[in-house]
Amino acid sequence: MATDHKLLSAEGIEVELGGKQILRGAALELERGELVAIVGPNGAGKSTLVRAVAGIQALSAGRVCWSGRSLSGIRGRELSRLRAFVPQRMPVPAGIDVREAVTIGRSSHLRMLGRLTGADREAVDDSIARAGVGRFAERELTTLSGGELQRVQIAIGLAQEAPVLIADEPTSQLDLGATIGVAGLLRKLVTEHGLAVLLVVHDLALAMAIADRVVVVADGQTVASGEPEAVLTPERLAAVWGADARLTEHDGRTALHVAWLDTAIAVRAP
């Protein structure tokens, strides 16, 4: 399906929260089948930016278009089929098992009191399989580990059958093994299933390893966008994070080398 419009294009995004300006003219684009990592210091506005383009956070100025259509005219179930938003950590209610939770993720496809059709059940099964949660699909959410729960959240998002998955710091509370699992899952969803993914992430080595493109957010603005190697230069790490650090890649392994105890740059940073 050829179209001139980008899947997502947002510009001049401004957001005010409780009288404080969080975003001041941020921009973001996303193409089909692309994994974009959004990185930046704490409080820079990364999460607010993805929430704004997802239609979860109201804008005070700016324009968000999904496939050329203005976000402001899109509501309800139509919005749910454009993008799925996977929060950092959802509440874990008692008495709900994994399959039920994923089925809730399917609910925007149903009429108000309509029942699940065969196609809906298939979509739920498919989401469970793709997110790799089939092994514990009948277990209650309260019994899952952090990594398992994060995969379930992704499965809930997949059940929406939207072409875009937006994940807000999905790995920030996970151990190394679980982080690798979630990172691999997100990459696979893009490479094998053709999804586009917006990933908010702190781990720069992880971003470099799996992202097609990196967008750097600092002080409420998007200050750089491009291939990881081109964007995450030592100069930018120093300017944005105040770190004496550099990223390296060798044999598909990425590493962030940091001068942990050199405070000279940190003192200069904003």
Next chain:
Amino acid sequence: MTRRTLVLAGLITALVLATLASLALGAVKVPVSEVIDILLGKGHGGPNQQIIESLRLPRTVEALIVGAALGIAGAILQGALANPLASPDVIGVTAGSGFGAILIIILFPGSIALLPVGALSFGLLAATLVFVFAWSGRNKGSVGKVVLAGIGMLSLFTAATTGLLAAYPDRAPSAIFFIAGGLTSSGWEEMQTIWPYFAVGFIVALALIRPLDRLALGDDVAASLGSRPQLIRLGAGIAAALLAAASAAIAGLLGFLGLVVPHVVRMAGGSSSHTYVVPASAIGGAALLAAGDTLARTLRAPIEMPVGPFMVVLGVPLFLWLLRKAV
């Protein structure tokens, strides 16, 4: 799945038994076979038919509707506020209704027919004030604001009620029955004015079942699915207020039912999915109130006792037994 089906089957059985008992038992005992004949329109006239049609049937129907309404009100409020302590008490409805009714009983004893209207209108007034305060200013519609505004309103109306009772101690005894909560054998008259409020409350609650399931996974997941979390909470609050105020107008203050029944069905069924909890709470609430009312008017017949205390006696042991096994 099986456990839920089992609980639902048990609740439906209890509902049928309680309904039959409520129709058959009383000062005059009518055989169940005759009750069924009368319900099916195959009665032979006579006093039994008259007792059932004009006295017991309206009362039983009221018990079923009020029980279902309070069960649902508690279920959707606990879901919407993600708080196990939520019930129509918490959003101030019960206290408002209590004040409205006591106002009529104490100040206008000659116009006692206005009691349901007083209970309904003050219950809804209290809920409206809670929503206005909770939805203004920053962080509008947050759980904390709704609960705190509700507790404020609860205190206000409880104080006003106590003040009234203290100012007219000679008239206070006539208010006891309403405060304790109980049904009367006054035919269809009350229901004729109150039923639209029940109807709207039931319909809104039904429409909220799926949105409440989304909300259980958090505001962000609900928003991802295209719902507006604040709107779901507001809708649940309005439906619960309608159901609870209408219930108070018919049967006085039975707050316990709305708090406990949803917990009992969650613990018994091992599920908190609203597609199960809302209907199960409706059936369970209806069965409990019909059974409690039958006990209240037969144990020391012909003296009728308020159903509220009886329901507590019936419900609390079950509740505590289930609580023992819950986390």
